[in-house]
C-alpha cells in the first residue's frame with residue numbers, strides 16, 4: 297500500500313535524486329531526451345513548499361521515499377509545480393496516489409481548482425491528467441498567472457507548442 301506524507305528537510309537529498317531519476321522517462325522521447333540531464337529543483341524551492349505544507353512524498357513498501365509532488369496555493373487554486381516518481385517505481389500507481397492526495401488537500405481547503413502545466417502529448421503527462429479530470433485550457437483568455445508560467449518555460453527552452461496549461465475544477 298502506498299503511504300503519502302508531508303515532506304521534510306531530512307528528505308531533501310532523496311527528493312532531488314528522485315527528480316533526476318524520474319526524468320529518465322524522457323529518454324524514450326528523442327526530442328525531449330535532453331530533459332533527463334536537467335538540474336533538479338533547488339533546495340530553497342523545496343523548503344518553500346515544505347513551509348507551506350504543500351509538498352508530499354510517496355513511500356514504497358520498504359518505507360523509502362520514491363515520489364513527490366510539490367504544490368503551492370495560487371489564489372483559489374492549488375498549483376502543481378512538480379510531480380516526480382523514481383524511474384524504477386514508475387507505473388505502479390505512486391504518481392496517481394500523489395495527485396489524488398493533492399486533490400483531496402485542495403478539496404479540504406475548499407479551493408476551487410487545481411492547475412498545472414505539462415506536455416500535451418507525452419503519455420504520462422496531459423493524457424494522464426485528463427483521465428483525472430483535468431482539462432486543457434485554451435490559450436486565448438488564459439489567466440495571466442498560467443500564461444506567464446508557460447512563457448517562463450519557453451524562455452527556459454521547453455518547446456512552447458508542446459506545452460499546455462490544465463485545470464481541474466472542484467465542485
Ligand SMILES: CC(C)(COP(=O)(O)OP(=O)(O)OC[C@H]1O[C@@H](n2cnc3c(N)ncnc32)[C@H](O)[C@@H]1OP(=O)(O)O)[C@@H](O)C(=O)NCCC(=O)NCCS
Nearest residue numbers: 318379380381386387388389390391392414419420424427
Ligand atoms: C508522471 C509521473 C510522476 C507518473 O508517476 P507514476 O507513478 O509513473 O504514475 P502511475 O503509475 O500512477 O500512473 C499514472 C498514469 O500514467 C500512465 N503512465 C505511467 N507511465 C507511463 C508510460 N511510461 N507510458 C504510458 N503511460 C504511462 C499510467 O498508465 C497511468 O494511467 P492511469 O492511472 O490513468 O491508468 C512519472 O511518470 C514521472 O515521474 N515522470 C517523469 C517526470 C514527469 O513527467 N513529471 C510530470 C511533469 S508535468
